[in-house]
Amino acid sequence: MIYFGDLKAKKGKIHINKNRCKGCGFCVEYCPKDVLELSEEFNTKGYHPPQVINEENCCYCQLCETICPEFALFVTLKKEEEEEEGEKGESRP
Amino acid sequence: MKEEDRPEEKNPMEDFLRMDRIPHIWCPGCGIGTVVTSFADALRKSDLNLDKVAVVSGIGCSGRVAGYVKFDSFHSTHGRAIPFATGLKLANPDLKVIVFSGDGDIVGIGGNHFIHAARRNMDILVICVNNFNYAMTGGQVAATTPLTANLSTAPYGNFEYPFSLPYLADACGASYVARWTALHLRRVTHSIQEALQKRGFSFIEVITPCVTLYARRNRLGDGLNLLKYYYENAEIQHGADTRTLGISFQGRLIVGKFVDREKPTFLDCMNDHLSKALGDKYVKYGVKL
Amino acid sequence: MKADPKGVLTGAHYLDGDFAIAEGALAAGCRFFAGYPITPSTETAERFAERIPFVGGVFIQMEDEIASITALIGASWGGKKPMTVTSGPGFSLMMENIGLAAMMEAPIVIANVQRGGPSTGLPTLTGQGDMMQVRWGSHGDYKIIALSPDSPQECFDLTIQAFNLAEMYRVPAFIMTDECVGHMHEKVVIPPADQIEIVERKWYEGPKDKYLPYKPDKDLVPFMVKAGDGYRFHTTGLTHDERGYPVINAECQDWCVRHINDKITKNAAKIIKFEEDQTDNAEVVVVSYGITSRVAVKAVQQARKAGIKIGTLRLITVWPFPEKRIKELSKKIKAFVIPELNYGQMALEVERASAGQAPAIRVSHMGGWVHDPEDIFKAIKEAAK
Numbered sequence: 164m165i166y167f168g169d170l171k172a173k174k175g176k177i178h179i180n181k182n183r184c185k186g187c188g189f190c191v192e193y194c195p196k197d198v199l200e201l202s203e204e205f206n207t208k209g210y211h212p213p214q215v216i217n218e219e220n221c222c223y224c225q226l227c228e229t230i231c232p233e234f235a236l237f238v239t240l241k242k243e244e245e246e247e248e249g250e251k252g253e254s255r256p
Numbered sequence: 257m258k259e260e261d262r263p264e265e266k267n268p269m270e271d272f273l274r275m276d277r278i279p280h281i282w283c284p285g286c287g288i289g290t291v292v293t294s295f296a297d298a299l300r301k302s303d304l305n306l307d308k309v310a311v312v313s314g315i316g317c318s319g320r321v322a323g324y325v326k327f328d329s330f331h332s333t334h335g336r337a338i339p340f341a342t343g344l345k346l347a348n349p350d351l352k353v354i355v356f357s358g359d360g361d362i363v364g365i366g367g368n369h370f371i372h373a374a375r376r377n378m379d380i381l382v383i384c385v386n387n388f389n390y391a392m393t394g395g396q397v398a399a400t401t402p403l404t405a406n407l408s409t410a411p412y413g414n415f416e417y418p419f420s421l422p423y424l425a426d427a428c429g430a431s432y433v434a435r436w437t438a439l440h441l442r443r444v445t446h447s448i449q450e451a452l453q454k455r456g457f458s459f460i461e462v463i464t465p466c467v468t469l470y471a472r473r474n475r476l477g478d479g480l481n482l483l484k485y486y487y488e489n490a491e492i493q494h495g496a497d498t499r500t501l502g503i504s505f506q507g508r509l510i511v512g513k514f515v516d517r518e519k520p521t522f523l524d525c526m527n528d529h530l531s532k533a534l535g536d537k538y539v540k541y542g543v544k545l
Numbered sequence: 546m547k548a549d550p551k552g553v554l555t556g557a558h559y560l561d562g563d564f565a566i567a568e569g570a571l572a573a574g575c576r577f578f579a580g581y582p583i584t585p586s587t588e589t590a591e592r593f594a595e596r597i598p599f600v601g602g603v604f605i606q607m608e609d610e611i612a613s614i615t616a617l618i619g620a621s622w623g624g625k626k627p628m629t630v631t632s633g634p635g636f637s638l639m640m641e642n643i644g645l646a647a648m649m650e651a652p653i654v655i656a657n658v659q660r661g662g663p664s665t666g667l668p669t670l671t672g673q674g675d676m677m678q679v680r681w682g683s684h685g686d687y688k689i690i691a692l693s694p695d696s697p698q699e700c701f702d703l704t705i706q707a708f709n710l711a712e713m714y715r716v717p718a719f720i721m722t723d724e725c726v727g728h729m730h731e732k733v734v735i736p737p738a739d740q741i742e743i744v745e746r747k748w749y750e751g752p753k754d755k756y757l758p759y760k761p762d763k764d765l766v767p768f769m770v771k772a773g774d775g776y777r778f779h780t781t782g783l784t785h786d787e788r789g790y791p792v793i794n795a796e797c798q799d800w801c802v803r804h805i806n807d808k809i810t811k812n813a814a815k816i817i818k819f820e821e822d823q824t825d826n827a828e829v830v831v832v833s834y835g836i837t838s839r840v841a842v843k844a845v846q847q848a849r850k851a852g853i854k855i856g857t858l859r860l861i862t863v864w865p866f867p868e869k870r871i872k873e874l875s876k877k878i879k880a881f882v883i884p885e886l887n888y889g890q891m892a893l894e895v896e897r898a899s900a901g902q903a904p905a906i907r908v909s910h911m912g913g914w915v916h917d918p919e920d921i922f923k924a925i926k927e928a929a930k
Contacts, residue, residue, distance in 0.1 A: 178267070180267070185285070186284055187285040187480070188478075188480050189290075189479060192480055226441065228293070230290055231293070232287060232288065232479075234269045234273065234293065237267040307773065307777070310772045310773070322779065322781075323791060326777050327777055328622075328776065328777060328778060328779075329779045330780055331780070331783065332619075333641055336611065336615040336645075339612035340618060342605070342616050343579060343617060343619025343620035343622075343623065344622060344623045345623070346603045346623070347577055347621075347622075348771065351623065351773045368612070369608065372607070372612070526603075537599055538598050538599070539598065541602060
């Protein structure tokens with residue numbers, strides 16, 4: 164996504180430590196781009212950890228990383244090459 | 257560190273946590289972990305030498321924070337985190353001392369220490385995680401519990417008036433007073449950043465969900481329900497009169513930064529006054545010459 | 546190492562015990578005092594408050610004794626040698642955090658200028674009723690070191706000793722004096738700084754990532770660091786392992802409790818000090834400490850005039866208790882006579898250590914004044930039969 168010349172929207176890659184999750188649902192609820200949802204699988208503690216469903220929409224706001232009480236989520240910035248790979252196959256509104 | 261240089265696959269919290277003690281003991285939906293992350297964010301964004309950061313906690317769920325953070329950390333006795341921090345700070349004024357503890361610990365049993373440290377404008381930052389009960393011991397009524405809330409030692413509802421913590425801190429003479437909820441992630445971080453730069457007694461109350469006890473006993477749902485309550489009821493009023501900040505059960509939550517004043521700290525006062533009184537014979541303390 | 550001359554008021558002075566304690570603290574390198582006023586100990590705090598601005602350090606009057614003792618532990622971890630002073634009621638308030646200091650192995654010094662108890666008792670009059678409390682006051686099993694001066698000069702000397710012992714063994718050390726010695730004015734000779742031996746805690750100097758806060762060294766005392774030096778250590782009042790991390794199980798409890806006790810028990814011979822006089826052929830030995838030992842001198846003189854073979858043992862370290870020596874003596878003598886300004890506290894220790902070999906005869910005075918030497922003499926005569 165390109166705005167105003169060279170400015171590009173940031174994109175994030177979400178890393179989830181599934182076994183640390185306690186299924187509170189904060190990340191799912193407060194992600195502004197609905198990138199996460201609770202999965203069907205169980206982790207070792209018996210909770211449903213989140214899974215990424217819409218990674219292309221992740222705008223690297225890091226809210227999930229900050230709100231997670233278990234330190235189970237973190238987001239890294241997607242590098243440009245990764246971004247372009249993604250861009251090729253998609254249409255932007 | 258620039259975002260682009262952050263190593264892949266490493267949770268940035270690992271620099272701040274004693275990873276050999278993670279996972280922590282807090283319940284699903286508990287907000288303490290969130291506050292710790294906001295705290296870590298604030299430290300990351302500040303230019304403090306992290307070797308000089310000392311964290312002191314008391315007893316309680318929030319009191320466990322000292323055990324999880326990778327700084328010189330002290331887990332002292334119930335209610336005594338503030339005098340411990342006082343001793344630590346006065347012994348080594350170069351330290352940045354942060355008290356990270358719960359409402360029961362800081363203003364319940366620790367009430368006397370709280371008011372005197374604020375009165376003296378002791379140069380420490382107190383982050384008070386307020387979940388409206390004594391959670392670690394099973395959810396008993398606390399000095400901050402709103403009227404009518406149900407807890408194990410108020411099984412028919414609380415009939416005691418609670419404290420309004422910002423009012424208390426302001427009345428005692430704190431230099432910086434703010435209140436947020438755990439949901440106000442960035443604002444908590446920003447407040448902590450501001451308070452870390454301030455000299456004097458800084459107090460930040462962070463209202464956090466207690467799912468297993470406060471919410472369960474009062475049929476308030478789970479963590480998400482409590483966060484929703486914060487979202488719908490928190491109103492930011494920076495500089496509001498601290499007399500108007502009382503919290504009723506599931507009522508309006510006035511949040512914001514209420515007090516931000518410049519005031520000489522205990523050591524400033526000591527050095528200034530004794531210099532005036534004793535002249536050159538006075539040996540200044542803790543002042544970089 | 547030698548004392549810092551800034552804190553040493555070299556010369557011959559006319560001081561009371563309380564003031565001598567403050568001077569001893571300054572000579573020992575104490576630069577942090579957190580206290581709360583309580584009769585008859587307040588003078589120590591006042592003296593420290595007057596002197597510290599010229600030496601360089603902090604005096605803070607805390608809001609209560611609990612805050613005082615806790616601030617001491619914080620200051621110890623901040624690298625200072627801290628002190629407080631109190632009396633019976635304040636001492637009781639400090640108990641929880643004396644346990645914390647024992648558990649965290651933080652060197653601190655507390656002076657208790659005892660007064661008549663229990664409770665508010667006799668605020669302005671002497672007593673020796675806290676001798677067992679200093680040993681057992683906090684909950685759980687731990688050991689402390691307690692010294693008992695009998696004069697303002699000893700108040701000065703033993704305060705320095707208390708600081709050295711606290712630093713050597715990373716333990717709370719106590720100066721158990723009383724209102725009589727505390728308010729008694731006598732000559733106190735303070736030597737030049739280079740004649741005063743000071744001990745500092747064993748500072749860790751190894752690699753930061755290998756530091757274990759509670760790993761005992763050869764002398765069973767762990768190395769210590771202070772906050773702000775980059776060791777990023779954690780310490781807690783919970784039962785903990787060598788890393789300082791809480792470990793809540795029976796094995797760790799066993800290790801932890803044994804460790805904080807054994808480091809004193811196994812070094813007891815180096816710590817214990819007492820003063821003996823003519824005990825070699827004695828039939829009766831008077832065991833006493835503090836002001837009572839001075840009153841007992843008169844009774845002992847009378848006893849010797851009456852032909853009784855009497856020896857004295859004056860406790861300088863009250864805890865750890867010199868049970869070995871008492872046991873040895875108990876095999877040779879007829880009886881111990883223990884005059885105390887309480888209903889019999891150290892007498893219980895003498896009784897325990899003598900294990901029935903020699904009776905321990907108490908001469909109890911509840912406090913408020915000192916013994917009449919006649920009463921002690923009467924007991925000695927009984928014992929000699």
